[in-house]
Amino acid sequence: MAKGKNKMDLVWITLLLVCPAIMLAGNVLVVPLDGSHWVNMKIIVEELHSRGHSVSVVRTSDSWYIKESSPFYTAITLDMESGFGEEFITAFIAKLLEIQRNGSSWAHFQLQMELNSNLHKKWATLIEHIFDNKHLMESLRDAKYDIVLTDPVTPLGVMIARHFDLPLVFNVRWTCHDEGHFAIAPSPLSYVPLPGMMLSDKMSFQERFINVCAYYATQLSFANFVTPCYDGLMQKYFPQDSLISLLQRADLWLMRIDFVFEFPRPTMPNVIYMGGFQCKPAKPLPQHLEDFVQSSGEHGVIVMSLGTLIASLPHEVSEEIAAAFAKLPQKVIWRHTGEPPVSLGNNTLLVDWMPQNDLLGHAKTKVFVAHGGTNGVQEAIYHGVPILGLPLVFDQHDNLFKMEFRGACKILNIFTINRDSFLQGIEEVIHEPSYRMNMQRLSSLHRDQPMKPLDHAIFWIEYVIRNKGAAHLRSESYTMPWYSYHSVDVILFLLGILLIMILTFVAFVKRLCFCVCRRIKRKRD
The missing domain is CATH 3.40.50.2000 (Glycogen Phosphorylase B;)
Structure with a gap:
């Protein structure tokens, strides 16, 4: 009897140890970007798999780095091309290098905008085909994912999460709109340099002038070259949202930088820094x-x-x-x-x-x-x-x-x-x-930090899974119109009050002067 009891105790202890891991395991849908971005995402995918999570990865038929067969994830291969294949990228890089050798900044800018526009048009077409594929969308719904982990350079994962109302986590520095911080965090242009401008957080007047002009030029270029690519898609599937508001709805932003690398700047509670998460001690060389x-x-x-x-x-x-x-x-x-x-x-x-x-x-x-x-x-x-x-x-x-x-x-x-x-x-x-x-x-x-960046990132992904989102960390500023966000309406209201007070004071002084003048005139008379 004692021997049988000991066996039962061992079974219960084993179940107690295993069950929490089973209960906490999540069903994760990963929508990555190919190339070097996938090299980063793959590390997180493998770590999630090692911790018992079920991972599905969306890929297209022209995927370059994202393999269809893997022991770490189940591939969902779309029978269509993203336009971001090896041939396209190789040709684009060669053309970009040739332009840089000739030293034409304007030609370089034009090529970058042409790339942005062409890629986003292809991605918009791809997303529309996916959303129109009822069988595929039903299979994604039936999979009952707990979370979407995506690279927001392409908005596919963002839109899938919004459509199924799933918690959304970004593996990010860049989005389809701009550098990630500029989408959600206060970014004073007086000391937050625009990426690519080669400016520090200590700017002269001339540098601040350049930074401000570059920022608004960048916003204008996105408004003209990127956002229009998705206008039809947004009106069809997300008429109440804008592209930027979909990005700002994300529960968590896993930022692939830290402040050893980045200049100090304002941030938000749902931005988690994991710079160097792919780094590890060196192994012996071949x-x-x-x-x-x-x-x-x-x-x-x-x-x-x-x-x-x-x-x-x-x-x-x-x-x-x-x-x-x-x-x-x-x-x-x-x-x-x-x-x-x-x-x-x-x-x-x-x-x-x-x-x-x-x-x-x-x-x-x-x-x-x-x-x-x-x-x-x-x-x-x-x-x-x-x-x-x-x-x-x-x-x-x-x-x-x-x-x-x-x-x-x-x-x-x-x-x-x-x-x-x-x-x-x-x-x-x-x-x-x-x-x-x-x-x-x-x-x-x-x-010199309390835990490894990769462990930090995985903790927060699991935090979102456990709590079915992290809306309490997300600022609701994205729901505000621009004039409310910048308190333009409040400033105008205060200016209106001030104007009324000034006009009242002027009227009072005028009335007072008029009364005094009448009294003086009466005395003279």
Whole structure:
């Protein structure tokens, strides 16, 4: 009997331990963006799966990075294209680089707006097809999801959450409208620089003037190039909402930055900072890479990677960089595809893929030559490796500017460099101790927090699942018209009262003067 009782006790203890995990497990619908954004989202998806949550991921037939088969999620493959496939992005990047080489800012702006407009038109068509597909929409409803986790660069996930009235969590820095903070948080343009303007939070009058003009120009461009793409869709399915109000309804904004990287600014209680959540301690390198790194001796290693979208540069630029590398005593590991440069030295190893995080965490790594993508910058901060920046497109200039402002990075113009200027730049970052000291200080600040950024992010996702939303953290300011939000009506009311008081006072003085004048006149008479 005692033995049987012990077995029953063991069963009950096991159930007590397992049941809470089962009860807290959520059914999560993930609507991601492909490319480097999926690299981020995939980390969260895998962590959610490891904690017992059921994850479904929406993908299109032309998905680039998002695979149809995965042990971590169930794919919902839409039999249609998003327009954000590998061929489109490769062609766009090549055209953008060509424009930047010619130095035409206006052509660069036009191309960016053309990309925005074309992509959003395709996404609007895709969303309309999805919403018109009754079988697909019923299957999504029948799945009884607890939460939608999405990247708001495309509004598909935002609209699905609104349609099914589901709690909404963003994995975000950028939205289809602008940088995330500008959609929900007070953003005084006197000290909050617009991303991309290469301005700090300490601006002169001229810089503040530029910042204000750029902000309103950006709002105007979105109003003309992005919002009209969704007008028909909004009128058809969400007549009571606007595109920006759908974004502002999100329960939680998981922001892929922190204030080691970002300039201080106002924020909101439903913005959760998880900068560097993808970073982790370095693992041992594959043996062939470890042997190459160790062969560098006391000189150490330089790591060069231009991210997921840009694996190779124009041939003449690659030749200049390779020639500069060949003159260095350090060994170089360079992620490069295509034809190897003729000027490549014996100290340089070209690879199609590299374990970037593990290389940056290696004791012999001296410098990271990078394009300035958020992932790479955060990994460099985490491991305390100074950066030689070669910004190319999107937010890369702005990311590297923040690092340069903090003294942890040197920026070069990739289209004007030659072997001498590149060599001089990389030697400066290697031999000037302030670059490494400043980056290691940022690393220390970044690591000094009560819990890991990924654990912080997952806690808040589970918080939204447990509480079926987080409306109490969300400001209802998005429901207010602009004149109420900025208290224009209150100011006009107060000005009206003040005007009435002034007019009353003037009338009183006039009346008083009139009475005095009449009394004086009577006395004279």
